[in-house]
Amino acid sequence: MNDLRQGGPVGESITLAELLRTEPMRAVQLHALAGLDRVVDEVRLVDDVEQVRAARPGTLVVLQHGIARTAWSTAIAVRYAWERNVRAVICELDMVAAPSVISLAERLSVPLGIHGGDLAALALELSAIVAYPEASRARLVARCAELVAQQYDVDSILAVVQSELPGVQVTLHTPPRHTEGQATAAPEPSIRVPMGRLDVRQGRELLATLERGSVAWARTVHAVLEIARAQIIACEAAAQIGLAQRRQLEEWTLRQLVEPGPRGGGHPGWREQLAPAGPGGQLHRPEARAAAERLGWRLGPRVIAGSIVPLDTDMPVDDDLDLTLAAAWPQGLDLAGPVRHGEGWGVWISFEDELETGSPEQARTLERRALRTLSATLQRCLEQVSIGITLLAGVGTPVGADGLATSLRHAELAARAARDRPGQPPQSFTDLGARAFLAAVDGPALRELALETLAPLASVEDGIVLAQTLGAYLDCGGSTGRAAELLGVHRNTVTGRIDRIRRLGVDIEAPGTRLGIHMAAHLLGR
Structure with missing residues (x-):
């Protein structure tokens, strides 16, 4: 029996779980995993099953090729490993012999590894790791840093960390809001890494719960969490910047679409003031049309707008609230917006007109269907969105694409009127009657x-x-x-x-x- 190397000094011990996650073990098929939190003291390469019987507790045994391939010799080695409290047995078995040995290992709770490569070389690599586990941990931290740097969202980053750290549960925790005198149920982690002042959401922490492990292993986990923390902050900051830039483009584009274009000289009469922008309006400017196309907005032939406003009239619709709503808004809707407009946000849907349907009655049917669709969509969105304030919605009137400003104005009046009856489905401007005037001049x-x-x-x-x-x-x-x-x-x-x-x-x-x-x-x- 060859005693390749015993474990390093106290404090540098390595558990079986940690050892099994090292690079040399990635090519080993593992079965009957048990006792993963136990320390591996040494690695031994044996060429006789009787040598397993003499192994000290805490040993990881690697069988040489002569005895590693047959079911009977491997089964005896597993039994001796169980008697001697050996940490694991690594062998080479073919597909025919493997099932019976695996079944025995599972009954005895002896971890069994099957390797088709050079067992002597594997034993040498594992013995080096057991002798100097800090070097292996440094390689693990470097590997995690490389993998984490390739991720661009929180879930992917946490998935990498979770998969690379054996026996560690990692979560990103946000303390729940609570009133004075109430206690919050917080997890009891082994390691806490605050996200810090650069975090987009204050108070969050990366929490890691270790089953068991050495102080050195805890330091390794902490180092990996620090790397993950930096990447999470960077990814979320990049996402926030990208979202803010898109929101600015959306607001600019909507202003170009709804602000009246230049008209002839003289003071306009009331008819001109109420008429939508014609061919000279902003809607037909190439840059506005191009921006709308880049944003994926469909404009017409006919549109119906909706408006979303806070229930609290004193609530400012500032950049922070706008970004919060944008991040929480459901995706995959056939709906343009929400885009900050007026007292809140504007949305709209497009549908066909009577010229394409061929019948005024069909056109009215399409209008009624579009109204129902927009109202139901807004209702679902308000039910799903949770941003800490109550939101109300209103629905405007069906208009041509040039009349988007009119439909948005009507929708905002309907949303204002909804403050009278919070909790009701989105109000429709056509149902307001006299309340439309009150919403306008209150x-x-x-x-x-x-x-x-x-x-x-x-x-x-x-x-x-x-x-x-x-x-x-x-x-x-x-x-x-x-x-x-x-x-x-x-x-x-x-x-x-x-x-x-x-x-x-x-x-x-x-x-x-x-x-x-x-x-x-x-x-x-x-």
């Missing part, structure tokens, strides 16, 4: 006028509920049934509330004040 003076108009309702405790009921009742043309369906209550509830409003002195039927009462009800019901 302000302190208008709210004060509403309080004066409906002073009887403002003076009771449930005045807001009564105002909401009155607004829905008038929206539905005095139909208690439709108003009940809109409010999600019983018809008798609506009837009772309307009767109470009349008893409080509000004359709902007076033609001269009905419109003002209608608007005031929506303002007070917010």
Whole structure:
């Protein structure tokens, strides 16, 4: 029996799991893995099975070719290895003999390696690693650095680290938000590597949980995590820069598409102000059209726009919030946007017009289908997106491609009006009625006028509920049934509330004040 080399000094020991992940072992088929956290003290190359019987505990045994190929001799070696607490047995077996020996190794929990190459050379390489494990660890760190540098996203980086570090569980942890007095359940890792001040999200850490291992192995894991940390920061920073550049291009392109183009001299009348930009508008500028094509935006023949706004009117739609929404927005949608516009973000879909369908009725069917599609898509997106604030959506009117600005303006008014009824599906501009004017001109003076108009309702405790009921009742043309369906209550509830409003002195039927009462009800019901 050849004692090639015993393990190095205390503190430089190497476990079986670590040894099995070294470069020489990559060509070895491993079976019956057990006791991976145990230390390997030495490697021995044997040419007689009786020599296995004399091996010291902690030895990794490599059988020479003479006894490594036959099932009976290898099986005896495995039994002796079990008796002597040998860490593992490496041999050479053909496909016919291997199954029975593998089954025996699994029953005895003796790790078995099958190698088709030069067993003596393998034993020599393994003995060098056991004697000087730090050199092997340095090679592992270098290998991890090379592989990690080839990855460009967090999941791939963590997958490389996880696959290269034996017996180590690696995660990227973000501490959950919690209020004072509440404890958060944090994992108990062996190693923590804070992502640091350059991280795009504060407070994150790379956590590694080691099953067992030496202090030297822990240092190796820490070194690999530092390399992974740097690459994660670099990848995410590059992604943020790329996303910010795209967002700037999207905003510029949308402005070019919706801002009115130059017109003739003189002060335009109201008809000219409301008319969409014609052939002289920005839509037909080559640079705007080229930018839209690069972004993959489809424009027409007809479009319907949507708008997304924060529920909180004081919430600024700044760069940070815009990038957060862009990163969280679902991918693979047949939808342009969201692009920052107005009080929030604009989106739109394109569909065919009557010239291509050949029938006005077919065109109206396409419009209704497009409206339903956009509304449902926005609803799904708002349900999936979680950015720490409540978002509302509105849907504009179907227009030609030159009228994108008009549809976006209508969609934003519908989204503003949705603040009256948060939690409802996206509002459609065509369903707003008088609420469209309120969304456009809402302000302190208008709210004060509403309080004066409906002073009887403002003076009771449930005045807001009564105002909401009155607004829905008038929206539905005095139909208690439709108003009940809109409010999600019983018809008798609506009837009772309307009767109470009349008893409080509000004359709902007076033609001269009905419109003002209608608007005031929506303002007070917010």
